[in-house]
Amino acid sequence: xxxxxxxxxxxxxxxxxxxxxxxxxxxxxxxxxxxxxxxxxxxxxxxxxxxxxxxxxxxxxxxxxxxxxxxxxxxxxxxxxxxxxxxxxxxxxxxxxxxxxxxxxxxxxxxxxxxxxxxxxxxxxxxxxxxxxxxxxxxxxxxxxxxxxxxxxxxxxxxxxxxxxxxxxxxxxxxxxxxxxxxxxxxxxxxxxxxxxxxxxxxxxxxxxxxxxxxxxxxxxxxxxxxxxxxxxxxxxxxxxxxxxxxxxxxxxxxxxxxxxxxxxxxxxxxxxxxxxxxxxxxxxxxxxxxxxx
Numbered sequence: 001x002x003x004x005x006x007x008x009x010x011x012x013x014x015x016x017x018x019x020x021x022x023x024x025x026x027x028x029x030x031x032x033x034x035x036x037x038x039x040x041x042x043x044x045x046x047x048x049x050x051x052x053x054x055x056x057x058x059x060x061x062x063x064x065x066x067x068x069x070x071x072x073x074x075x076x077x078x079x080x081x082x083x084x085x086x087x088x089x090x091x092x093x094x095x096x097x098x099x100x101x102x103x104x105x106x107x108x109x110x111x112x113x114x115x116x117x118x119x120x121x122x123x124x125x126x127x128x129x130x131x132x133x134x135x136x137x138x139x140x141x142x143x144x145x146x147x148x149x150x151x152x153x154x155x156x157x158x159x160x161x162x163x164x165x166x167x168x169x170x171x172x173x174x175x176x177x178x179x180x181x182x183x184x185x186x187x188x189x190x191x192x193x194x195x196x197x198x199x200x201x202x203x204x205x206x207x208x209x210x211x212x213x214x215x216x217x218x219x220x221x222x223x224x225x226x227x228x229x230x231x232x233x234x235x236x237x238x239x240x241x242x243x244x245x246x247x248x249x250x251x252x253x254x255x256x257x258x259x260x261x262x263x264x265x266x267x268x269x270x271x272x273x274x275x276x277x278x279x280x281x282x283x284x285x286x287x288x289x290x291x292x293x294x
Contacts, residue, residue, distance in 0.1 A: 010239075011237065011238055011239035011240045012238060014234075014240070014242075015242060016239075018243065018246070018260060019260075030209055030257065030258060030261055033210070035208045035210070036208075038205070038208035042201055042205045043270070045204060046274060049197050053194060054073060056118065056191070056194065058074075059183075059190070060114050060118045063114070065110030065111060065113075068104060072104065074286065075282060076096050076100060077096070078279070078286070079099055080099065081275055082275055082279075085271055096111065097115055102291050102292065102293045103291055103292060104289065105292045117179070126223050129220075129223035130220075130224055132219070133220030137216045137219065138251075199215060199222060202221075206218070209258060209261070209265075211258060221244075221245065221248050224244055228240050229241050237267070242259070242263045242264070245260065246260065
């Protein structure tokens with residue numbers, strides 16, 4: 001068990017190794033020739049996706065516990081966005097459970113249910129996109145059982161309330177996660193909209209580097225790399241994501257330098273800039289509530 005803490009440096013070691021064989025002259029030239037028009041569209045879409053994501057959390061939080069205003073939920077979201085991006089699988093945003101308890105006196109049980117439901121949305125769609133990508137985009141020569149798994153996965157989500165009912169006598173929390181059909185339909189629509197903009201956002205970044213990728217391929221690239229980043233062997237998926245980018249983008253003729261730069265711009269550099277901007281926005285335009293609990 002004492003060696004488990006060293007597992008998290010595997011990704012960092014892989015990242016350092018990847019950096020060691022890059023042609024930095026090519027990297028710098030790519031940076032100098034970024035198309036700022038597409039960068040501007042990328043920035044705009046990043047914030048559009050953020051607003052949709054906050055709105056989804058706002059709807060989920062209001063559904064499962066005492067309602068907060070959109071402005072209050074935006075503040076909660078911004079307070080945890082840094083932890084979200086530097087932890088495997090973005091589990092750092094669980095801090096919103098304690099923040100809502102401390103500042104709004106909302107029971108942790110209610111916030112936990114809302115948080116679990118909110119994260120299930122991302123996980124479900126990422127797995128769905130990975131299955132779709134495996135079957136229809138990358139076309140990995142695997143057993144036809146993947147088609148059956150694809151159908152079962154979708155069917156399982158549609159009938160999840162009935163499945164949860166079967167286990168609710170064993171797990172008390174399950175009863176509180178169940179939702180009605182109208183709410184599910186609204187959340188599904190929000191998810192479709194959010195992910196459509198999310199993939200379009202990455203398309204704009206690729207275009208800024210003069211890399212043209214099919215939308216289907218972008219779905220595969222983002223979903224597989226995101227799911228791989230959940231593996232707790234790095235900080236924020238660093239090294240893992242770049243490895244997936246190099247492997248998959250090589251299949252469409254993109255150099256390793258462009259693949260790594262694309263990953264770093266999307267997941268590290270611009271995210272860092274956006275988080276700093278959000279921090280100051282939260283401090284200057286959103287009034288911090290007074291803690292109810294110490």
